[in-house]
Amino acid sequence: MKTRHMVWMGALLLLVSGCEQRNDADSGYAQWTQEVPGVWKSRVGVPDKVTLTSELTFTPKLDAIGEMGEADFPIEQTEIRFEQTDGKTYLRFPLDEGEQIYGLGLNFKTVEQRKRIMRLHVDHYGGKDDGRTHAPVPFFVSSKGYGVLLNVARYVDVYCGTGVRKDSKHPPVVRDRTTDPKWSAQPYSDNLEFLIPADGVEMVLFAGKTMLDVVRRFNLYHGGGVLPPKWGLGFWHRVPTRYTDQQVKEEVQEFKEHRFPLSVVGLEPGWQSRAYPCTYEWDNTRFPQPQQLIDTLAAQHIRVNLWMNPGISPESSVYPDIEPFTASHTEWCGAIPDYTIREAQDIMCRHWTKHQLDLGVSGYKMDENDGNDSWIFPDVATFPSGTSAEQMRQIYGSLMQHMLTNLYRQRNQRTYGLVRAGNAGTVSYPFVIYNDYYNHRDFITALINSSYIGVLWTPEVRSSATAEEWLRRMQTVCFAPIAMLNAWSDGTKPWSFPEVERQVNDAAMLRMQLIPYLYSTYADYCFRGIPPTRAMNLEEGYATNSVEEAGVLDTTKNPYALAVKRESKDQFMVGENLLVAPLFAGETERKVVLPQGRWYDFYTGELVGEGEIITVAPGLDKIPVFVKDGGIIPMFAPATTIDDTKRALVVRHYGTKASTYRLYDDDGETYNYEQGEYAYVTFKVEVDADGTRHGSAEQTTGTRLWSYNGAYDFQFMTK
């Protein structure tokens, strides 16, 4: 009797203690452990097994982080509080008055995130910065000099300086709305709060003297940024979906006749025998000899990129093998593989290898792995691995990026392509985000925001209402990670607006000329974590100028007289030295905010201003570009292709400052650079007492070059 009694008592005790650990509301402040200088980790509760990064492979660049030096834990640890209740985890970070928050996803209309509420949810962007976007990365960057990643693949609610706690140490002043003109609908909040629908979460905190340092540590920690293949930096053209191989060849010939740069041809759904859902097999009426097409284009230094989306057609030869590994629900009647299962990845990879990679296809455009809710698997879907649909939604794009990156990596080949969804952990994967949205200004805001969160974005061009709009769009896309015209449905070509054909060609040619500068910029992304196209707020000496204008009461449109925030979100840095400030259709002039120091016109070398706001009216033909004092820009002569020939460089210097610049080179195709097969040539400009400038070049790393023949023509742009 006594024994059985003890058994039950013991069981009950254990059960009860087990219950208490699971169910009780646990709270306190997070404990942090340093990983490397400037990087700390914390765990609250019991995190999910499948997180944003758990299914991905990348090698943290810890040495590179080490080279950045020491950094202090940025805030009082007791200020970072958590609470677990109702099966969810609540996190609270402090916010000081005037502190600014950036990041938190690929937003299109806002840069600074304070006073905003979002639910971070992978989806096609819907026109509102409500958290539903292609890369809703739960990583924030604070102007205080730190950032935190919440490594959780769930729909995270963010309250960025909106919640006011009764026990706040900085309570707002309580005002009477009826009589007090200072009453605000948004009283002061000293919290950045998160609600995570999970039993726990793993967090990584990155410190930095500057926000750029925070972003660099974040990028390096996840493997460093993308170093695209050199050909990827050329011009991309996606042809209409129903084109045949013959039409593709004819279009390529037209590019030659128009002397328009072309490095990649993109084929849209019609290359497949079935699409929506997909076979991932060539259509034998439109593409009877795909190998021959690929070879023909390769001989012209043009690569092929193929459209795909996730759903697999029952008519695909791979269907019987993959079907057991697919979800309960279909997307456009296509089966959805559970890519957290290794065998599912392998099955599809073998299929893609056999039908595409072995033929020489250079990469993919991975469409519709973001949403929307009507197309993609619903949250009620189940997956064979048991991973929830919510988690799969948050990582599906990341999984596909991981799979294709490694599939090419196994062949020691760099791919470069497009994708509709990404998240934390994909910074090293060579895929650029795009979408069906088209507001040009918002496209540029997204470009800016991509730099806080470790993703790449392109403001692709498809069509336009006017020649002016066409040119302005072309001018911006030629500074993007992928310079692309996507004519999948509109059937446009770069010269579709003849009145601006020359100027569009100029923009594309400038892109081609800048490739040495861009390639070195992406090397900095890869080795040092510096985002290639980035927000002004990450630039030293830039003063943020977001301004609030008093709101006007309107009982329908603004019943609480909310203030309107105006912030700078239409100019960005490209690489170390260039500031790009595009014009948009309908405007002939614009303001440009220049960071501290002197800045020079890229085209003329003239001084334009110093740490001030200037107004520029560049005319239709030009996109305003400015160079920092001492900025060195290595450039090719104009050319329409990227090939193996070694070329001379013009090395432009702007301003009057002495400076150096490190030009990067490697074979541009393989991963051999990871084994040390790369080079740096250091350009140096010295300035005499009388202002005379002298340029010199020295190969400071490596024993050979691949794209440069050693001829460097220094041009001092500023008189």
Add this chain to the structure above:
Amino acid sequence: MKTRHMVWMGALLLLVSGCEQRNDADSGYAQWTQEVPGVWKSRVGVPDKVTLTSELTFTPKLDAIGEMGEADFPIEQTEIRFEQTDGKTYLRFPLDEGEQIYGLGLNFKTVEQRKRIMRLHVDHYGGKDDGRTHAPVPFFVSSKGYGVLLNVARYVDVYCGTGVRKDSKHPPVVRDRTTDPKWSAQPYSDNLEFLIPADGVEMVLFAGKTMLDVVRRFNLYHGGGVLPPKWGLGFWHRVPTRYTDQQVKEEVQEFKEHRFPLSVVGLEPGWQSRAYPCTYEWDNTRFPQPQQLIDTLAAQHIRVNLWMNPGISPESSVYPDIEPFTASHTEWCGAIPDYTIREAQDIMCRHWTKHQLDLGVSGYKMDENDGNDSWIFPDVATFPSGTSAEQMRQIYGSLMQHMLTNLYRQRNQRTYGLVRAGNAGTVSYPFVIYNDYYNHRDFITALINSSYIGVLWTPEVRSSATAEEWLRRMQTVCFAPIAMLNAWSDGTKPWSFPEVERQVNDAAMLRMQLIPYLYSTYADYCFRGIPPTRAMNLEEGYATNSVEEAGVLDTTKNPYALAVKRESKDQFMVGENLLVAPLFAGETERKVVLPQGRWYDFYTGELVGEGEIITVAPGLDKIPVFVKDGGIIPMFAPATTIDDTKRALVVRHYGTKASTYRLYDDDGETYNYEQGEYAYVTFKVEVDADGTRHGSAEQTTGTRLWSYNGAYDFQFMTK
């Protein structure tokens, strides 16, 4: 050794089995138990303790349901499936081809819900039918003749005929998008799916021969609809927020001079000493003698309704008592009571009683208990009862309605007021929903949708750009549950557009004349669950005419060439016999869909059509209103007030059919009708062989009348 071994083994076994019960994916089909004829209940998993209805009080009208007769369980029980995984509950109901779904919240742009996805979440409507709305009731009505309420206070995801399961018994045809013109972005789905973020859910299924019967059972099960006090059906005017009592009296005098009906004056935030957050105490500069004001207005048969919102000011005398019962976060610096705690309700009720009810205040307008996310308590807030913020969000408006209804009920007094949020279980609470949105067409769509889900809605008037718009809005609000001008900020008056003053007055006078008809209509709502202003789809003989137009491909606006659905959502029934088809600003004519049978012009008695679509051009002065064949409409003579005098009735009869109509009466103030103190007068119209019509009246229930003097003047409108 062996004993200890057994202790641990036993403990482990129990623990493991406990774990399995909690964590494993449980699935199957729901088991249903009949409650009363036509109503079944089911429970899946372990439902939350706090649900949509658990904190509310109402008396199900089971006898009235019984009188509706028998009804069969509408579908195969094995078709209603559930699955529990990842801490959530997934429900699946079948959908036949052609089956239509209604309900699922107070939507403003769509009526039929098939092919739509929503997350049902209490909030101020934001311009999209995404589930965020004032009454996101998780109740659907199927054209098959049944409806189901998911009684759960969580953010429920709805996939209404969008998810396609691999194992579907009705798989859609798989098509190739590139070549098949029949390819659709929305392949056929045979599911209505729900994702409930909870460990279980209680469901109630209502059957019915018609959708109206389903709605009636749903309403009766939750206590039957609202029977407002008679004065509530008059005209309401809310004065500008900073008005003083003197200005209020002057404005009331202006109403008299303009001979404009007025039954209720609404005071906006300025009546309080502090607002945003609130003291719930009179401001002694603007309202030094509230009792005197209330008495003065009462003598003119005008009642007072007061604005409030949830947050309590630290400057309120009630603050020290209520503070311990408030949430972790504040709303506009006001403390938020946890109204699931009885003592919190009592504290506030005593305060409202002392400061308002005892003075004779007739009711409240309960603002901002819906959202938005920036103002209301965030989901990271915690409440003293331990109820999650998510659950509180879904029921906060319901709780406030329950509290105020019962506070007045304890005084045997009917209140009538306004509220910004409601949910399942509030159908008997006398509060009408309104908001800051203002699209007139959408306002009418919401009126239609309110009838599926057991809430009342008013398309309040505030301002207008033109006289035409002003009049059209006034014409519709005069058919709504509350006919109201809300001039809280715009300072408008019914005669603000002099060029249409007479017509606006006509509309309001018509409202007053129709009160006998409307009051009987609301009695039908209360006793028989028939919604007073309701969707055409709930009317017998109405043929739904939603039509899909093929979509046009646009790479930005419609990249999947989605079809556009056009449905009827701008005409509605009022009571048994009236069909209202409003004009909107900018149009001079419109189509009206007439149900089967003959229909007559309300103003002239002329036959307008029979089971067909007609076009009407009524001119600015009139809102198109039609009466069904045999329709009897009892009407007062025009009057600007509602008082105790007994009045004569004009009893209009339309068409050529014999018919009856039951006129309802009671004291219009108290709940004595629940003890049998009410009356019915049955009007009968008989038709001779030669078409001569004869009218008669007989009091068939009760021994007295309150508002009618027994004089009934039959007018046969149709020659």
